[in-house]
Amino acid sequence: MRNIKKYFKIYRxxxxxxxxxMLAYRANxxxxxxxxxxxxxxxxxxxxxxxxxxxxxxxxxxxxxxxxAGMYNVFxxxxxxxxxxxxxxxxxxxxxxKLDAVLMKPIDSQFIMTCLLIGYGSAIRLIVGLxxxxxxxxxxxxxxxxxxxxxxxVLFILSLIILYSFWFFVMTLTLWFTNLENxxxxxxxxxxxxxxxxxxxxxxxxxxxxxxxxxxLVIISPAxxxxxxxxxGDIIWPIICSMMLFVVSxxxxxxxLRYYTSASS
Amino acid sequence: MRYFRIFLLHxxxxxxxxxxxxxxxxxxxxxxxxxxxxxxxxxxxxxxxSHWTLPSVSAYYFLLVATAATLMTxxxxxxxxxxxxxxxxxxxxxxxxxxxxxxxxFEIPYRFFQGVLGILLCVGLSMVFGVTIFSPLSMFQIGLCxxxxxxxxxxxxxxxxxxxILSFITTDIRGLNELLTILIIIFxxxxxxxxxxxxxxxxxxxxxxxxxxxxxxxVALLGQLSVPMMLQVIGIQIAWLVGFAFVYKxxxxxxxxxxxxxxx
Numbered sequence: 205m206r207n208i209k210k211y212f213k214i215y216r217x218x219x220x221x222x223x224x225x226m227l228a229y230r231a232n233x234x235x236x237x238x239x240x241x242x243x244x245x246x247x248x249x250x251x252x253x254x255x256x257x258x259x260x261x262x263x264x265x266x267x268x269x270x271x272x273a274g275m276y277n278v279f280x281x282x283x284x285x286x287x288x289x290x291x292x293x294x295x296x297x298x299x300x301x302k303l304d305a306v307l308m309k310p311i312d313s314q315f316i317m318t319c320l321l322i323g324y325g326s327a328i329r330l331i332v333g334l335x336x337x338x339x340x341x342x343x344x345x346x347x348x349x350x351x352x353x354x355x356x357x358v359l360f361i362l363s364l365i366i367l368y369s370f371w372f373f374v375m376t377l378t379l380w381f382t383n384l385e386n387x388x389x390x391x392x393x394x395x396x397x398x399x400x401x402x403x404x405x406x407x408x409x410x411x412x413x414x415x416x417x418x419x420x421l422v423i424i425s426p427a428x429x430x431x432x433x434x435x436x437g438d439i440i441w442p443i444i445c446s447m448m449l450f451v452v453s454x455x456x457x458x459x460x461l462r463y464y465t466s467a468s469s
Numbered sequence: 470m471r472y473f474r475i476f477l478l479h480x481x482x483x484x485x486x487x488x489x490x491x492x493x494x495x496x497x498x499x500x501x502x503x504x505x506x507x508x509x510x511x512x513x514x515x516x517x518x519s520h521w522t523l524p525s526v527s528a529y530y531f532l533l534v535a536t537a538a539t540l541m542t543x544x545x546x547x548x549x550x551x552x553x554x555x556x557x558x559x560x561x562x563x564x565x566x567x568x569x570x571x572x573x574x575f576e577i578p579y580r581f582f583q584g585v586l587g588i589l590l591c592v593g594l595s596m597v598f599g600v601t602i603f604s605p606l607s608m609f610q611i612g613l614c615x616x617x618x619x620x621x622x623x624x625x626x627x628x629x630x631x632x633x634i635l636s637f638i639t640t641d642i643r644g645l646n647e648l649l650t651i652l653i654i655i656f657x658x659x660x661x662x663x664x665x666x667x668x669x670x671x672x673x674x675x676x677x678x679x680x681x682x683x684x685x686x687x688v689a690l691l692g693q694l695s696v697p698m699m700l701q702v703i704g705i706q707i708a709w710l711v712g713f714a715f716v717y718k719x720x721x722x723x724x725x726x727x728x729x730x731x732x733x
Contacts, residue, residue, distance in 0.1 A: 234644075235643050235644040238647070238648070239643065239644055239647035239648075242647055242648050242651050243647070243651065246651045246654070246655075249655070250654075250655070250660050253655070253660055253661060253666060253667065253670070254504070254507055254508070254660065254661065255511075256665075256667040257515065257518055257665065258510070258511040258514045258515065260514065261507065261510035261511055261513075261514070262510040262513075381488060383486050383488055383489060384488050384492055385489070386492045386493060386496075387492055389493075389496055390495055390496050390499070393496045393499045393500055394499060396499075396500070396503055397503060400503065400506070400507055401510075403510075404506040404507055404509065404510055405506060
């Protein structure tokens with residue numbers, strides 16, 4: 205309990221420090237703000253384009269697919285604010301031996317490697333996403349009860365854990381392959397898998413489907429709560445996958461650290 | 470010969486970091502396969518759309534992997550990161566080679582390597598899914614296809630060079646680059662073949678240069694362009710290339726005049 209309090213205190217300080225950094229490098233913030241705005245609009249536009257010739261795809265109506273696109277913006281913006289900037293620096297920290305300093309600190313190395321930086325620029329994406337989701341829900345005449353919102357928040361957090369653990373697991377590989385700094389770009393691309401219905405991967409090989417399965421839950425499960433189409437499996441699988449992936453990725457990180465040889469003298 | 474040596478040096482560097490190129494290729498593959506997986510659902514509702522069938526659209530996305538890996542250059546990233554942010558530009562400007570060609574020989578090994586891997590991947594995918602990717606073309610049409618690919622490469626490279634050298638003045642082009650990436654994804658034919666775009670967007674795509682970098686080379690390979698259409702595409706590509714070359718010269722002169730560097 206004391207440990208948790210300590211980490212909350214550290215994180216509160218990090219929020220303030222990151223905010224000060226954002227104010228100091230405003231041009232960088234505006235650039236990130238513009239890019240996030242453009243990408244959030246792109247996600248919606250691309251879904252509009254893909255569904256322009258068909259009102260129903262894989263049993264999902266056009267409105268439901270657009271809601272998924274909006275949900276993706278909301279979800280991914282939270283992920284980007286909290287974690288993605290840290291993963292951008294991940295391989296560089298290992299390649300240039302900065303991990304030495306991280307391991308010397310009396311704080312958990314996973315926490316420093318994945319929670320140090322906060323990307324405030326993605327806030328605009330969150331706003332666009334929330335506005336678009338609200339608009340789509342009103343278009344579809346869906347009203348939300350407290351229970352729905354509560355269920356949505358729980359599944360949203362579980363989905364964050366799934367995506368975080370997946371990214372952490374993959375980025376841990378850079379302890380062996382330090383040159384692969386673009387591995388994070390592959391993860392950004394893989395994120396797009398989450399914004400489409402899982403039915404479209406069913407024709408793929410069983411190996412591919414099992415690998416992609418946790419990712420297909422990320423947006424779909426919380427979205428199904430909003431659409432009031434949730435089934436028992438949509439609740440159980442995110443719980444199992446999030447817990448399993450979190451434990452596996454953490455153990456993998458600890459195992460990989462044994463092979464870290466440092467880049468400094 | 471000296472240019473060939475520069476090419477070999479860069480190729481050596483590329484082979485030392487080949488893992489990165491393989492990851493870039495995977496990124497192109499994931500992007501194309503996601504869109505294809507979704508489009509399969511659209512074709513469950515329609516047997517054909519604007520002359521596209523499921524096998525032909527699958528061939529389009531498979532070829533997209535190889536074409537994007539070969540033709541879509543990313544020299545602006547190198548200019549911004551290495552030349553401007555790391556300050557390597559001073560040394561480059563002092564070299565007795567044109568800056569344009571220095572970067573050309575830097576980029577070409579990456580396109581060559583990723584292109585070869587992309588073709589292998591494309592052929593592999595077509596065999597696994599039983600899709601025919603190459604249509605029977607006459608020798609003349611193959612020649613025209615090669616010309617379309619060559620011109621597409623130069624359009625892509627010159628355009629990205631213009632974007633890259635703008636960072637001499639602004640020192641940060643990330644925002645602009647993100648915006649251009651989105652425009653390219655939509656209007657070059659990454660999401661959908663251009664003639665499947667709805668109404669006004671289709672017309673905009675034909676008016677922009679991006680379709681001449683990705684979309685037209687692919688449909689030429691698929692045998693969807695007649696010889697007169699191929700010649701028309703080549704004519705428009707030449708017009709874009711001349712236009713970009715002219716803009717590059719003007720921008721280059723302008724940025725050199727304004728460029729100031731602090732020695733290291």
